[in-house]
Amino acid sequence: MMAMMFWMSCAFVAYIYLGYPLLLVGWRRLSSRPPSRPAPCRRTGPEPAISIVIAARNEGARLAARIDNILQLRYDGDRQIILVSDGSLDDTVTVLARYQPQIDVIVLPPSGKASALNAGVARARHDILVFADARQTFEPEALSELTAPFDDEAIGVVTGELVLDCEHPERRHADRRRYDGDLAFTEERRAGIDRRTTRSAIADGIGLYWKYEKSLRKLESDVGSVLGATGAIYAMRRTLWRPLPAEAILDDVLAPMRCVLTGHRITFNDRARARDRAAVTAREEARRKVRTAAGNWQILFLEPRLLLPWRNPVWLQYVSHKVGRLLVPFALVAAIGSNVALAGQSALYAMTLIAQCALYLLASYGARLDHRLARIAYAFLMMNASAVSGLMALAFRRKVWR
Secondary structure, three states, X not given: OHHHHHHHXXXXXXXXXXXXXXXXXXXXXXXOOOOOOOOOOOOOOOOOOEEEEEXXXXXXXXXXXXHHHHHHOOOOOOEEEEEEEEOOOOOHHHHHHOOOOOOEEEEEOOOOHHHHHHHHHHHOOOOEEEEEOOOOEEOOOHHHHHHHHHHOOOEEEEEEEEEEHHHOHHHHHHHHHHHOOOHHHHHHHHOOOOHHHHHHHHHHHHHHHHHHHHHHHHHHHHXXXXXXXXXXXXXXXXXXXXXXXXXXXXXXXXXXXXXXXXXXXXXXXXXXXXXXXXXXXXXXXXHHHHHHHHHHHHHHHHOHHHHOOOOOOOHHHHHHHHXXXXXXXXXXXXXXXXXXXXXXXXXXXXXHHHHHHHHHHHHHOOOOOOOHHHHHXXXXXXXXXXXXXXXXXXXXXXXXXX
């Protein structure tokens, strides 16, 4: 019984992180569907009118640069910019007032991001909705590339690519120098932690994970549909939008997956790019991961149809990618627990137990060791710990919106 639990747990983890990507590679080679990422945008007709919706809370310091970025993008179609202030207590409203009437401003009491987006969409005038955040910036052709795939009526949602600074070593080193004097590292300095090593460990782990995640999205897009969107840059048809529950955490997964349930597809266009920086501290990145995990757990309750293979056209991808990731930490616990019970039975089980302990020990010191494998283990441990923390946060109704 213990042996079966051990091998099944190991097989499950291996499938989620290795078997599923290999399955997608083989699926793409056998598929008759052409790659769903369109050719670079070369429209001959007019670009569609769009409504850009941004929900912001206490983002006054960033909003001027963000609005300027959107206004300066190359886009021939009509663009409506809607900024929703969700209970901001800083100078957000004052900053937004400087841009009227170029933008539509909605001021709400603290209601949560989902309610803010609902209010923004209700104000939208155009058939294509573009969702963005206050923190990132779009590349010059982002809007054109983001709207190009809608020429295909089967496409309901288009997600762009979020490019993190940690994906490019030269930018990461420059960013590290910029943060050397930042107060964000005061706590780490007092604790005796090497700030540069910590920053680099987090950045490397995030960068590797994000590259892996984007490769999965490209494969999923090619064989059918992506499983959600990147909240910093995605667009969808106005006719497919359904108001979000006020408690919804991940609008960029729930709203797109509802489109999939209607028979439409989510496609990934890696030429529609937004840029952002990676988390500066482990605490900041853990908070993001917990929020994402809590949102994915929540969606199982908000949209249980996604778990039904006869209702969800991308059921295999969904349970392999989204649900499987949530269950991996429990498989890891089962693997090491059963391995402890089996360790005395043979040299093989003793070696697998040593390997597991080495992995967790390496992950525990991943933020301090200047070694790539240690940083991968560190990111792996953080991601799976966040899946459990996200479930606990949801169960005890802790706020994870921001």
